[in-house]
Amino acid sequence: MTVLEVLISGGLFVLALGLCGELAVLGIRSRSQSMNKNGEFRANLTLLHQLQVDLKETRQIYLPDLSDLAPHQPGTDSAALVLRLPGPDGSPRVVGWNTQASELRRMIYKPDFNPLVPASHVLQPNERMLTTQGIGNFTLQLEPPGQNYGSKLLRIRMDCLRPALQKIDISQRLEL
Numbered sequence: 001m002t003v004l005e006v007l008i009s010g011g012l013f014v015l016a017l018g019l020c021g022e023l024a025v026l027g028i029r030s031r032s033q034s035m036n037k038n039g040e041f042r043a044n045l046t047l048l049h050q051l052q053v054d055l056k057e058t059r060q061i062y063l064p065d066l067s068d069l070a071p072h073q074p075g076t077d078s079a080a081l082v083l084r085l086p087g088p089d090g091s092p093r094v095v096g097w098n099t100q101a102s103e104l105r106r107m108i109y110k111p112d113f114n115p116l117v118p119a120s121h122v123l124q125p126n127e128r129m130l131t132t133q134g135i136g137n138f139t140l141q142l143e144p145p146g147q148n149y150g151s152k153l154l155r156i157r158m159d160c161l162r163p164a165l166q167k168i169d170i171s172q173r174l175e176l
Contacts (some may be wrong), residue, residue, distance in 0.1 A: 003132070003136065010099065010101060011154060014092060023062070030112070040132075040133070040134060040160075040162050041131075041166055042133065042134050043132045043164075044081060044104070044108070044134070044160045044166070044168070045168070046132075047104055047106065047130055047131075047132045047155070048073060048158060048168060048170075050106060050109055050130060051097060051106070051156065052172055053171070054083055054085060054092065054095050054097075054106075055083070055154060055170070055172045055174060056175070057086060058083045058084070058085055058174060058175070059084050059085060059086065059092075060082070060176065061081070061082070061083055061084075061174075061176070062082040062084060062094070062113065063079060063080060063081065063096075063114040063115050064078035064079075065076075066140065066142040066154070067142070068143055069141065069142055069143075070141065070176040071139045071140070071141040072139065072140050073099070073137070073138060073139050073140075074097055074098040074099060074140065075098035075099035075100050076099065079098065079121075080096040080098035080103070080107070080115050081096065081097040081098065082094060082095070082096045082097075083095050083096075083097075083116065084111065085111075085115045086167075087111075089106065091111060092111050093111065094108070094109040094110070094111060094113040095107070095108055095109070096108075096109055097138075098112070098138075098151065099135055099138045101173070102133065102134055102135055103132065103133055103135065103157075103162060104132050104135040104138055105129060105130070105131045106126075106129065106130040106131070107123055107129050108124040108129075109121060109122065109123060109124060109162065110122045110123070110124050110169070111159040124172075129163035133135060133158055133162070134161040135158060135159070135160060135161065136158065136159040136160070136161045136165075137158065137159040138156075138157075138159075139155075139156070139157040139158075139159050140154060140155070140156055140159075141155045142152070142154055142155075143171065150171055152173065152174040153171045153172065153173055154156040154171065154172045154174055155169070155170075155171050156168070156169070156170050156171070156172060157169050166170060
């Protein structure tokens with residue numbers, strides 16, 4: 001074997017090794033991007049699941065007034081979706097949901113919340129606020145009771161800007 005053959009075979013080996021390395025880097029980058037997109041969508045679904053749990057436990061909807069059967073966007077055309085739920089110890093708990101700058105937020109208000117007195121709309125200190133990024137549209141609409149055998153169904157539509165304009169459209173039965 002001559003020196004020229006060794007150089008050519010070594011060069012081809014390095015070229016093949018570089019190509020395999022580049023393919024491995026592209027595969028790792030693609031996996032990372034898809035994991036990030038799945039994580040963002042999963043965060044949106046997790047918060048939406050929390051909204052469903054809150055709606056199942058709801059005893060009263062303070063804001064907005066859904067009786068007009070029109071669509072409402074908490075954070076845009078109304079301050080927030082504010083619900084009264086039973087707390088872990090049985091005392092009332094007031095939970096609010098709204099969107100602000102493509103962020104869906106769940107907030108806990110002080111129990112003396114009164115929808116008619118804006119000064120009482122105070123967040124509970126030391127309560128964890130749940131948030132998720134990338135929400136383009138968050139719409140609530142009470143469905144006409146005549147279409148659902150008298151049941152109150154709340155339709156929730158959510159557009160997730162990330163990843164790739166996912167649309168979520170669910171209906172939740174209210175036990176008010």
